[in-house]
Amino acid sequence: MSTYTEHDFFEDVVEQGYKYGFVTDTPSAKAPKGLSEDTVRYISAQKEEPGWLLEYRLKALAHFFKLLDEGKEPSWAHLNVPAIDYQDAYYFAAPGDRVKYDSIDDVPQEILDDFEKLGIPLREQAALAGVAVDAVMDSVSVATTFKEELAKDGIIFCSFSEAVQNHPELVRANMGKVVPYTDNLYAALNAAVFSDGSFCYIPKGVRCPMELSTYFRINEANTGQFERTLIVCEEGGYVSYMEGCTAPMREEYQLHAATVEIIAHDDAEVKYSTVQNWYPGSAEGKGGVYNFVTKRALCSGRNSKVTWTQLETGSAITWKYPSCILKGDGSVGEFYSVAFTKDYQQADTGTKMIHLGKNTRSTIISKGISAGHSNNSYRGLVKVNPKAENARNFSQCDSLLIGDQCGAHTFPYIEILNHTAQVEHEATTSKVGEDQMFYCQARGISEQDALNLIVNGYAKEILAKLPMEFAVEAQKLLSVQLEGSVG
């Protein structure tokens, strides 16, 4: 990565469209189509889950149907979501006919090749130094690298299903604690049919020596992906966690309803970075992934800290609000986001910072970029509860418009219930400056390159917060997405 030059950068820019749209041709085991108790039982049985988990899933499913019957699909977001037929999808698909791989040697070559194509090496000798990867295709975790090395420090990093088998007490004690299945419709759906995902446990006082990473890929047609990630960081622990995702190009939509829960105890620090590049649909707005995700962190301990950093470029529709509940005194929540939409993409994303403890601090920096016919909204809540003495928040939400057919919106909620709070929010909306474009073009930089330069500069503040491995990819991704946005 270090040899990546500016020349390569612009070379990459020339690549157009969505380059992860290929399909891996591998046989797969699927649950029967549709959503019912039987589907849930099938998934649970496939994964050989304990009774309590099946019970939990069934309760969540009942709640999901109840919400659906009451018409409680979230409609408050600035999104136009076509009606979703929850019965017209598969809720479980295992690539290569297996629901579990005991070692990387069992994984069919085509799946390994697929991840290779995505730039995710699963063979450890080929892996990027210092990054442990959990790769999830459709409903199954394919491989997790560096497990043994991490285990030396007492760190548990494995797929969610493995954690259920090997560390049931940890899973049971923490799962659903931050995002209960009653939270919202998609959280209920996820709790009922979640297939796989990552589990990460950092013991007391351990600084995770490498970046942990999960790579999600939807391969099967007409399949929803419902992964669940749980990160528990004990007192004084530290972990940096990255998440990437892609999907093949499909005419029909694919539903992705994930749940991420983070629990940070005293003095623990968790960094969660996402580069979201699900298939955004065709340029005419056909197909694409509906990305309805519930991500939330509980800073339960004193001086704990959680940072969400995200680059959102994919998905036809994004509905996502990574949040922090700042419960511990002196805890810190941060949210850095770049959301780029083009063509007919829609994004309604932001964060919630709930200040409960004393001396809690939060920072929100959100940059939206809209092009084409897309709509891009920031929606956020900063709430200072009555007991949160001396809480501080700073929020900045900027929007950049490229073209006159797109929309950029800001919906911040600021609720102050304590008189010692200091809360600031500012937002601006403007287009790419003509003078900036002119300046670049006058120096012989093409219009497209100039736009790349300006937008990357605009987003740099956020991209720089991503771990190095992601920062380069993120920058490239943004440039590829920008292709064709001028004129």
Add this chain to the structure above:
Amino acid sequence: MIDLEKQPGFLTNATDALAGAFSGDGAPDPFHDLRQSARQSFEGKGLPTTKDEAWKYTDLRAALKADYQPADPSATVSDETIQQARIPGLDAALAVVVNGAFDAERSDLSGLPERITVGGLREQVQRDPAGVRDTFGRHVDLDRDAFAALNSAFSLDGLYLSVPRGVAVERPIEVVHIVTASGPTFVQGRNLIVVGEAAQATVIETFAVEGTGSGEPAETFRNDLTEIVCGAAGVVRHVRVQDEGPDAHGVSLVQTYQERDSDVSTLTFTFSTGTVRNNTVMVPAGEGGQSTLGGLYICRGGQHVDTNTLVDHVAPGCQSNELFKGIVYDQGTGVFNGKVFVQREAQQTNAYQQSQGVVLSPEARHYSKPELEIYADDVKCSHGSTTGAIEPEHIFYLRSRGVSEADARAMLLYAFAHDVVEMVSMEPLRDHLDAMIAERLK
């Protein structure tokens, strides 16, 4: 009161009262159709609850609990009450509205240019129904606002002002709204201000409650609607001062519609009230328009002031400027929800919005929701919102110069609030507002 389940006859009684009021004057109500559809809209929607996104932070139940009776439009008030409600030292024409009805006898409309029409709205409706119909209720979105629908269905009277093309009305018109009643009273007021091409007008509204019988002011609930329609290159200055006391609740809507190159400003100062919701909707609908809106609310006791604004940029090349400030004490609650909407055609829009809240006691609350919804790219839009206590550094600065802590706080709050007063151009009104701020901050 307007709980339709408990009082199924309320709307019918109001309809009868309204019909009686017009037929008593020997003329039918020319707005029968509009009122019918407004009534249907209101009955269909019902009153908003906190489940409605736009009413998330304001629960009207407590304010609507009293057994409100419709105000008696034939009531009279004492001169003393009128004088007390006026802005001291302001040289202005006087329009008096008692219990929602224009009181010609008490009003003093001298000193205004002859070519303008000013007086009671009801009287004007009977004199020139076609003329009023051109503007009355034209720009109000009844489906968006249940209270505007209720007002449109049953409002009786208020001020009508029409300034023809090219006439500048130098003398401000002061509208004094007084409610007089012995028990809980529900009042609706409606003003229509039509300013022609290159014409100018200034309207100041003040509000008061006069008690009868035992002398204690009765609990009141106002539902007011003011429409301002401004022609090309016209100028309108509109200021409201709300200070009726802690038992006066209400909902109001100021709706402006502006043509090319016009300049309209509407400001609201809220001092002592009960639960109040102030809606402002400004539509700069012609190129080059300028819209200014602002307000100050100082909440004490259990006071609740909710400010809701929408600037709807439908035309290109317009500017809007918004500044709202709030100070909340005790168990007071301040709410600011402002939206700037820029439609696809409205290129070259400059929109600026600023809201600031100061929270001064442990039980005080401040909610703010500044929104931008933008569909045009060649625009400059921004909003800023701050909420917090007084900066300790600022207090320290003043204290290190020998100012006592109490004085330092008062000074800082006064300076904070005075920013909004700066938006008013009339000297006596500014002095009056400054004096009221000082009084309120004591």
